[in-house]
Amino acid sequence: NFMHLRKENYFIGHNSGKLTTGLYNLFLGYESGLANTGGTSNTFLGFQSGYANTIGNRNVFIGENSGFSNTEGSFNTFVGTSSGVENIDGNFSTFLGYQAGKNAVSRGYNTCVGYNSGASGVDGLNRAFFGYSSGQTSTGSNNTYLGAEAGYYSYAGSNNVYIGTAAGRAATGSGNVLVGNLSGYSLKSSNTLLIENSTNITTPLIFGNFTSDLVGINNIAPSANLHIKQIGTGEEGLAIENDGNANVWAWEIGTNDLSLSFNGTNVGYWDDATGNYVATSDSRLKKDIAPLDEFLLDKVEKLKVVSYRLKHADDKSKKSIGFIAQDVQLLFPDLVKQNDNGFLGLNYADFGVIAIKAIQEQQKQIEELKEKNNTLSQQVSEIDALKAEMTELKAMVKEIAGATKESKSESAK
Numbered sequence: 241n242f243m244h245l246r247k248e249n250y251f252i253g254h255n256s257g258k259l260t261t262g263l264y265n266l267f268l269g270y271e272s273g274l275a276n277t278g279g280t281s282n283t284f285l286g287f288q289s290g291y292a293n294t295i296g297n298r299n300v301f302i303g304e305n306s307g308f309s310n311t312e313g314s315f316n317t318f319v320g321t322s323s324g325v326e327n328i329d330g331n332f333s334t335f336l337g338y339q340a341g342k343n344a345v346s347r348g349y350n351t352c353v354g355y356n357s358g359a360s361g362v363d364g365l366n367r368a369f370f371g372y373s374s375g376q377t378s379t380g381s382n383n384t385y386l387g388a389e390a391g392y393y394s395y396a397g398s399n400n401v402y403i404g405t406a407a408g409r410a411a412t413g414s415g416n417v418l419v420g421n422l423s424g425y426s427l428k429s430s431n432t433l434l435i436e437n438s439t440n441i442t443t444p445l446i447f448g449n450f451t452s453d454l455v456g457i458n459n460i461a462p463s464a465n466l467h468i469k470q471i472g473t474g475e476e477g478l479a480i481e482n483d484g485n486a487n488v489w490a491w492e493i494g495t496n497d498l499s500l501s502f503n504g505t506n507v508g509y510w511d512d513a514t515g516n517y518v519a520t521s522d523s524r525l526k527k528d529i530a531p532l533d534e535f536l537l538d539k540v541e542k543l544k545v546v547s548y549r550l551k552h553a554d555d556k557s558k559k560s561i562g563f564i565a566q567d568v569q570l571l572f573p574d575l576v577k578q579n580d581n582g583f584l585g586l587n588y589a590d591f592g593v594i595a596i597k598a599i600q601e602q603q604k605q606i607e608e609l610k611e612k613n614n615t616l617s618q619q620v621s622e623i624d625a626l627k628a629e630m631t632e633l634k635a636m637v638k639e640i641a642g643a644t645k646e647s648k649s650e651s652a653k
Contacts, residue, residue: 262295269304275311286321296329306335313348347381354388371405380414387421397430404437415450443469476501519589532597537605539571540598562588 244251244258249265251257255274257267262280267273272284276293284290287304297314301307306318308325315332318324322342323335330348335341341352342359349366352358356373365382369375372388380398385391390402393410402408404421411418413430424432425439433448433455434441447456456462459469470477476490490501496512508519523529544567547559565584569576572594577585 262297309345313346316348417448417450420445443471535601536594537598537601540594542571543568562586 242252242254242256244256248263249257249260251260251265251267251273253267253269253272255271256269257265257273257276260273260276260279262276262278262282264281265273265276265279265283267276267282267284267290269284269286269289271288271291272286273279273282273290273293274288275291276282278295279293279297279299281298282290282293282296283300283302284293284307285302286306288308289301289303289306290299290310291305291308292311293299293307294311296310296312296316299307299310299314300317300319301310301324302319303323304321305325306320306323307316307327308322310316310324310327310329312329313327313331313333316324316327316330316334318327318333318335318341320335320337320340323337323340324333324342324344325339326343326345327333327341328345330344330346330350333341333344333348333350334352335344335350335358336353337357338355339359340354340357341350341361342356343362344350344352344358344364345362347363347365350358350361350364351367352369352375354369354371354374356376357369357371358364358367358375358378359373360377361367361375362379364379367375367378367381368384369378369391370386371390373392374385374387374389375383375391375394376389378385378391378394378397380394380396380400382399383391383394383397384400385394385402385408387403387405387407389409390404390407391397391400391409391411392406393412394400394402394408395412397412397414397416399415400408400411400413401417402411402424403419404423406425407420407423408416408418408427409422409425411424411427413428413432415431416424416427416429417433418424418427419435420437422439423436423444424434424441427434427441431450433446433450434444435446436444441460443458444460445457447460447462448454449462454462454464455466457466457468458471459467468477470493477492479488479490481488488503492499492501494509497509498512499506499509501507505525506520508517510517543563545561546564547561549555549557549559563586565576565586568586569584575587575590575594577587579585
């Protein structure tokens with residue numbers, strides 16, 4: 241008799257469920273549920289599916305030898321030939337595919353989907369493998385592998401997340417996050433973040449160290465919270481784009497200097513030797529060039545220099561020295577900028593140019609005064625010479641007058 245149908249259990253197949261005392265089971269296939277005794281609410285479908293189950297409950301095993309060795313494991317779903325074949329007492333696992341979770345013996349809470357997915361893992365816990373042979377040899381716990389052969393040879397590594405075909409295929413560390421096809425293919429370190437679409441681990445797109453909390457771009461040895469390695473020169477190392485108007489500010493390293501560009505045009509750089517910012521001033525990059533004919537000295541004299549603290553600063557902090565934008569706006573409106581929030585700011589660098597123009601004007605005044613002084617000095621010298629001549633003439637006149645008088649006296653005698 242190959243069919244045993246009762247109100248509480250349905251068994252179809254040679255020796256199917258022959259020892260069962262538990263209730264609400266459905267076994268279909270040669271020796272399916274053969275050893276089951278007190279197990280309840282199980283569904284075994286296929287040749288020797290659930291063969292050794294004794295008291296496991298609420299399992300679904302579909303496929304030849306699926307759940308073959310399970311004795312006490314409960315709440316499992318194994319679908320596929322030899323899926324979960326070695327599971328004994330693991331609970332809450334789902335294996336889908338030929339030999340998926342084949343050698344998972346105990347502990348449970350695993351999900352393996354795909355041919356040979358998690359097939360050789362023995363005692364791993366809380367694993368999620370999706371893809372052909374994903375996590376095939378993994379024995380670690382708390383791993384998530386998504387992609388064909390992802391984590392294939394990961395063995396005892398735990399707490400990993402691999403996403404992509406063959407991501408971490410031969411990686412053996414723990415606590416790693418690998419994203420991209422072939423990403424971290426043979427990585428041996430732990431606590432690593434790697435985003436790359438190849439086996440390259442020298443200059444990956446993104447590298448991170450979860451221990452030090454450092455992140456690198458094109459850099460596997462970051463020394464800062466964010467460390468960007470610029471590949472070559474003439475490439476923008478870091479760019480920020482406004483999604484509203486597509487304007488782009490970018491920074492890049494030349495031979496040594498750090499350059500700043502706006503929409504592809506270099507506007508300045510920081511000198512590597514001094515750290516000083518150098519603004520672009522090449523005539524080839526300028527237009528509408530015109531001399532500044534306006535007289536500025538009087539305006540410069542009207543500038544009010546003040547000391548102040550910003551409102552967010554501590555009352556004991558050192559005061560700053562500068563100008564008030566509203567005051568400057570009345571005299572030099574081109575040096576005042578208004579941000580998107582309506583607050584005013586000053587272009588302090590251009591005050592140096594204004595100061596030079598004022599000094600030039602002052603120097604011109606000084607030269608004019610010197611010229612006038614020279615003229616006056618010359619005039620004084622001429623006057624002094626005239627005075628000397630007058631004195632000399634007076635002496636001569638006096639001498640002549642004396643001689644004349646003496647001559648007259650002689651004639652009278």
